Amino acid sequence: xxxxxxxxxxxxxxxxxxxxxxxxxxxxxxxxxxxxxxxxxxxxxxxxxxxxxxxxxxxxxxxxxxxxxxxxxxxxxxxxxxxxxxxxxxxxxxxxxxxxxxxxxxxxxxxxxxxxxxxxxxxxxxxxxxxxxxxxxxxxxxxxxxxxxxxxxxxxxxxxxxxxxxxxxxxxxxxxxxxxxxxxxxxxxxxxxxxxxxxxxxxxxxxxxxxxxxxxxxxxxxxxxxxxxxxxxxxxxxxxxxxxxxxxxxxxxxxxxxxxxxxxxxxxxxxxxxxxxxxxxxxxxxxxxxxxxxxxxxxxxxxxxxxxxxxxxxxxxxxxxxxxxxxxxxxxxxxxxxxxxxxxxxxxxxxxxxxxxxxxxxxxxxxxxxxxxxxxxxxxxxxxxxxxxxxxxxxxxxxxxxxxxxxxxxxxxxxxxxxxxxxxxxxxxxxxxxxxxxxxxxxxxxxxxxxxxxxxxxxxxxxxxxxxxxxxxxxxxxxxxxxxxxxxxxxxxxxxxxxxxxxxxxxxxxxxxxxxxxxxxxxxxxxxxxxxxxxxxxxxxxxxxxxxxxxxxxxxxxxxxxxxxxxxxxxxxxxxxxxxxx
RNA sequence: GCGCUCGUAGCUCAGCUGGAUAGAGUGUCGGCCUCCGAAGCCGAAUGUCGGGUGUUCGAAUCACCUCGAGCGCACCA
Numbered sequence: 001x002x003x004x005x006x007x008x009x010x011x012x013x014x015x016x017x018x019x020x021x022x023x024x025x026x027x028x029x030x031x032x033x034x035x036x037x038x039x040x041x042x043x044x045x046x047x048x049x050x051x052x053x054x055x056x057x058x059x060x061x062x063x064x065x066x067x068x069x070x071x072x073x074x075x076x077x078x079x080x081x082x083x084x085x086x087x088x089x090x091x092x093x094x095x096x097x098x099x100x101x102x103x104x105x106x107x108x109x110x111x112x113x114x115x116x117x118x119x120x121x122x123x124x125x126x127x128x129x130x131x132x133x134x135x136x137x138x139x140x141x142x143x144x145x146x147x148x149x150x151x152x153x154x155x156x157x158x159x160x161x162x163x164x165x166x167x168x169x170x171x172x173x174x175x176x177x178x179x180x181x182x183x184x185x186x187x188x189x190x191x192x193x194x195x196x197x198x199x200x201x202x203x204x205x206x207x208x209x210x211x212x213x214x215x216x217x218x219x220x221x222x223x224x225x226x227x228x229x230x231x232x233x234x235x236x237x238x239x240x241x242x243x244x245x246x247x248x249x250x251x252x253x254x255x256x257x258x259x260x261x262x263x264x265x266x267x268x269x270x271x272x273x274x275x276x277x278x279x280x281x282x283x284x285x286x287x288x289x290x291x292x293x294x295x296x297x298x299x300x301x302x303x304x305x306x307x308x309x310x311x312x313x314x315x316x317x318x319x320x321x322x323x324x325x326x327x328x329x330x331x332x333x334x335x336x337x338x339x340x341x342x343x344x345x346x347x348x349x350x351x352x353x354x355x356x357x358x359x360x361x362x363x364x365x366x367x368x369x370x371x372x373x374x375x376x377x378x379x380x381x382x383x384x385x386x387x388x389x390x391x392x393x394x395x396x397x398x399x400x401x402x403x404x405x406x407x408x409x410x411x412x413x414x415x416x417x418x419x420x421x422x423x424x425x426x427x428x429x430x431x432x433x434x435x436x437x438x439x440x441x442x443x444x445x446x447x448x449x450x451x452x453x454x455x456x457x458x459x460x461x462x463x464x465x466x467x468x469x470x471x472x473x474x475x476x477x478x479x480x481x482x483x484x485x486x487x488x489x490x491x492x493x494x495x496x497x498x499x500x501x502x503x504x505x506x507x508x509x510x511x512x513x514x515x516x517x518x519x520x521x522x523x524x525x526x527x528x529x530x531x532x533x534x535x536x537x538x539x540x541x542x543x544x545x546x547x548x549x550x551x552x553x554x555x556x557x558x559x560x561x562x563x564x565x566x567x568x569x570x571x572x573x574x575x576x577x578x579x580x581x582x
Numbered sequence: 583g584c585g586c587u588c589g590u591a592g593c594u595c596a597g598c599u600g601g602a603u604a605g606a607g608u609g610u611c612g613g614c615c616u617c618c619g620a621a622g623c624c625g626a627a628u629g630u631c632g633g634g635u636g637u638u639c640g641a642a643u644c645a646c647c648u649c650g651a652g653c654g655c656a657c658c659a
Binding site: 028030034035036039043045048051052057058081082083084085128130165167168169170289315316317318319328329331332333334335336337339341342343345346366367368369370371372373394396397399437438439441442443444445447457459461462464465466468469472473474475476477480523524527530531534537538540541542544545546581582 | 584585586587588594595596597599600601602603605606607608614617618619620621622623624639640651652653654655656657658659
């Protein structure tokens with residue numbers, strides 16, 4: 001319907017240009033769903049936009065546009081309002097046709113091809129595999145998965161990817177943490193380093209190693225701790241302390257160090273995978289950072305940068321002149337100790353992504369990484385690609401509150417609430433919905449007590465209830481041996497205000513989906529579904545659906561069936577269930 | 583200090599590519615179940631859109647300034 005209006009208006013403006021009333025086509029002709037139904041169904045501000053160009057008042061121009069507009073049967077009335085808006089009133093015959101359209105297309109209603117099959121790589125979560133996912137990661141997971149659904153629904157081809165940071169110092173710290181806990185199981189007395197990972201899950205992994213391998217990796221703790229400098233809490237340097245422990249463990253354990261690491265990371269990763277899968281978040285690819293080092297891609301990237309004269313040496317380290325590409329300062333890619341930085345791997349990773357042939361690469365990052373964007377874009381440019389292909393979506397942290405005070409989230413100290421705990425307490429549906437309800441760049445206050453105790457505060461139940469209620473009505477209909485057949489329904493009987501309101505709302509669904517997808521804003525869909533539910537609940541209270549008049553009954557059942565379908569399709573994109581009863 | 587994000591009703595937030603009287607949930611107050619599910623509906627009250635200046639026929643929306651909050655400015659990842 002909106003498309004038809006768009007066509008009609010475009011042609012109208014073209015005609016006026018050829019008549020000489022107007023000079024040029026505006027960049028966009030806006031047609032909006034009206035907020036207020038006294039303004040009709042759709043409105044355009046085109047006369048206001050073009051009045052200066054036409055050198056006449058908006059009201060005059062609006063009248064000329066209306067006169068030029070071809071008459072179409074779907075338009076009941078066209079009028080000028082306010083300062084020069086043109087309001088379109090759609091005929092009833094046309095507005096009820098959406099019911100048939102929805103019921104015919106069923107679960108595919110709402111799909112579009114605005115993506116034209118363009119290939120998108122969507123990377124999100126990518127939390128360091130140093131422990132279980134916590135509620136902070138949940139927001140990125142829910143957001144990324146929903147954006148993925150929205151894009152797919154809009155005709156994009158989307159691959160979801162998780163970048164696994166399985167290389168570097170963090171992994172060594174993880175390994176040594178597990179190893180020291182393991183030594184405790186072997187009966188060694190030792191002081192656990194301040195900088196080690198302290199969570200219970202570390203003990204669990206150590207326990208598994210002890211249970212399966214016995215004392216295979218057992219070393220006297222003296223052997224590890226001898227000559228190691230003092231830890232932070234003992235008045236020493238906690239960073240040096242743990243680095244020396246790592247070195248000792250590596251040299252004394254030999255291949256055993258890698259074996260412990262392998263058990264550790266596999267255990268943590270499989271935990272993360274399960275957690276996400278249960279949350280309805282599925283990745284096509286888990287991309288290993290270590291693989292970039294193993295297959296030499298990281299190294300070859302550095303050579304490429306060297307050849308393009310973008311690298312220089314300073315203080316024994318190798319620097320990338322990212323300032324050439326708009327970054328605020330240059331960045332180290334190879335440290336003075338010869339190790340590649342995280343950034344070096346990331347350059348290789350992004351190059352790899354680009355060379356896999358995607359039209360668009362989207363990274364969902366925590367907002368604390370915003371300063372990192374310029375240097376990644378710099379590396380893309382330096383390697384001869386267009387940085388426009390990369391889009392970074394920032395997701396703000398969720399601040400957690402418990403008992404009115406902020407909860408500190410630290411994987412290192414183990415003081416965090418896991419995503420798994422949250423899901424267990426509030427359920428997947430409520431968690432998925434709650435996470436995407438706020439605009440991603442909005443700071444979010446997540447009150448755990450509220451989320452856990454008064455889950456009805458979450459509007460997801462309101463929407464699900466609307467769906468369940470409709471299902472319940474249909475159960476009643478079956479009992480009364482009424483079978484819904486839209487072809488037999490006389491939809492022109494739908495004349496109540498609440499019915500018109502629902503029809504208006506249903507007609508918005510497609511544009512909401514389109515807008516949510518293009519702007520990467522799932523919350524738009526969430527708000528829409530709540531509004532649709534509100535109209536349904538009002539309708540439910542205002543009118544009885546199953547009445548003596550058979551054809552009215554069929555008409556009303558058709559309308560709520562279409563509503564049910566849209567609720568279901570919308571919820572499915574949000575990764576939320578549409579229960580038949582609750 | 584520089585940069586990014588944000589500041590809208592008591593609270594949590596929509597609205598921001600300029601448009602018609604600034605919205606919702608929650609909370610407060612008052613109504614609605616012998617009738618398809620009351621996890622619901624109907625009604626009332628509540629705002630200097632942080633503050634200021636500018637651009638415009640028109641600003642919560644754009645520009646500049648200012649105040650306040652969060653985050654970032656590593657040879658960490």
